[in-house]
Amino acid sequence: MITRDELIAIGRYNKPHGVAGEISATIDVDLDTLQGLSCLVTDIDGIFVPFFVNACRPKSQETVLLTIDGIDNEKEVSRLVNHDIYALKRDYRQESLDSDADGFPLDYFIGFELRDSDGQRVGEITDVDEQTENAIFIVDREGAELMVPATDELIVEFDLDKKVMVMDLPQGLLDLND
Numbered sequence: 001m002i003t004r005d006e007l008i009a010i011g012r013y014n015k016p017h018g019v020a021g022e023i024s025a026t027i028d029v030d031l032d033t034l035q036g037l038s039c040l041v042t043d044i045d046g047i048f049v050p051f052f053v054n055a056c057r058p059k060s061q062e063t064v065l066l067t068i069d070g071i072d073n074e075k076e077v078s079r080l081v082n083h084d085i086y087a088l089k090r091d092y093r094q095e096s097l098d099s100d101a102d103g104f105p106l107d108y109f110i111g112f113e114l115r116d117s118d119g120q121r122v123g124e125i126t127d128v129d130e131q132t133e134n135a136i137f138i139v140d141r142e143g144a145e146l147m148v149p150a151t152d153e154l155i156v157e158f159d160l161d162k163k164v165m166v167m168d169l170p171q172g173l174l175d176l177n178d
Helices: 032-034 074-079 089-099
Strands: 007-017 022-027 040-044 047-051 053-058 065-068 083-088 113-116 122-130 136-139 144-149 155-159 164-167
Touching: 007 040, 032 053, 040 053, 083 089, 122 144
Parallel strands: 113 164
Antiparallel strands: 007 022, 007 083, 022 065, 040 047, 040 083, 053 065, 113 122, 122 136, 136 144, 155 164
């Protein structure tokens, strides 16, 4: 059984495309990464269900058209409309390492320990807010919520195996909640 902590959100199904079971989807990964995944996972009635992609073609910059194994008509594909699309973290991690290690979406780092550039523990990344112009890591710092800019310029390094991210934090940021 697939659990939520094994998954990373990579997009959302939009609407059926034609009558042969094809569906448009908005994705946050490039086409090569998408095609390298073993399956796409979707929450159907509280259960994470894997779907296997037979064909994938670009429609626009962020939108692709997908043909999914076992789905061959508009009625069946309509069940996926407006559902989130997930990838298995293990697949996504391998695909990203094969292409570009910096290509991870920010929510991949949820659950990582955040350390400053001196190696001191700051807290755990519990969420990502991408609703603002600049994305923000939400960090649990001993029960207090700390917001840290999620920019490449501040990330010094990250260890995927140990789930640790090191950032060069702006001076005074850690004192904002004091």
